[in-house]
């Protein structure tokens with residue numbers, strides 16, 4: 001329809017209604033923002049945390065309860081995430097460190113969690129994310145902890161051994177891989193990505209990219225950067241990496257398992273408050289005697305505390321000595337969990353509570 005053509009009067013009338021509602025929405029959002037500014041002033045005085053995962057969870061739960069459609073919960077949640085991102089910008093600009101370079105899945109997870117009202121800081125490796133949070137150069141950090149197909153991320157588990165950073169929130173993200181390129185598929189001779197990504201896209205590579213040269217890159221972002229500047233090269237990576245490097249998505253969602261998820265931790269210098277639906281991460285080494293691990297696990301079993309994850313890593317100090325990581329349902333401030341932690345200490349050489357955090361209820 002050209003600009004000069006008359007619009008359908010029915011459409012015109014509906015758009016007038018939308019304009020009137022938008023006027024109210026903008027007014028209401030700014031009334032909310034005025035209150036947030038006051039919250040920010042209180043927090044500046046009290047030194048309270050700007051990002052409050054307990055309150056975020058309550059706000060999102062409330063929004064879901066209030067929603068009777070037709071908007072899907074998922075859309076309203078995304079809108080509210082961005083509203084709360086605006087709150088950060090009004091209360092205090094936040095710096096979020098993540099495992100870079102720009103366009104990694106850690107970056108994408110951070111953007112989905114914290115929205116467009118904060119500053120993102122790419123860091124060269126996982127220990128640097130811990131370090132920058134502890135030093136206060138970043139307010140929060142985003143690190144991958146576990147993939148549904150590949151298990152624990154060892155660099156993150158190992159970083160806890162040497163850091164005082166606390167787990168503050170968890171984020172679950174569906175990992176979609178895409179073939180990104182600056183030129184058409186017919187001209188592509190080489191496909192670049194991280195080796196782990198190739199193993200997550202085996203079927204697509206075998207069927208569609210059979211005659212292409214598959215080469216490893218340091219990261220999906222690096223692959224996208226090279227694809228943007230080298231004719232005949234495509235990259236497998238996130239849509240965010242494609243956007244950042246001006247690439248087109250030639251093939252979408254090429255992963256073997258469409259439900260491939262990665263769990264990330266938000267790191268902080270302090271602990272998160274109780275919401276009633278929390279998890280607690282604990283790291284420990286047991287005494288070198290038979291049944292020591294079973295004794296710790298029994299402490300949780302006897303109290304009816306469910307464990308959602310267990311991982312082990314070599315202590316790197318003594319051969320065959322391990323650090324165990326468990327995620328237990330509940331908050332470390334709850335009496336049942338407090339008792340379980342204290343009793344577990346008796347069976348451990350060392351035990352550290354890495355943090356209690358609200359359970360992630362949505363996959364972003």
Ligand SMILES: O=C(O)C(=O)C[C@]1(C(=O)O)C=C[C@H](O)C=C1
Nearest residue numbers: 039050051052055056059084087
């Ligand atoms: O209630 C707070 O503590 C706020 O900072 C406000 C607010 C919001 O916009 O609702 C902003 C950010 C959050 O982390 C949680 C809530």
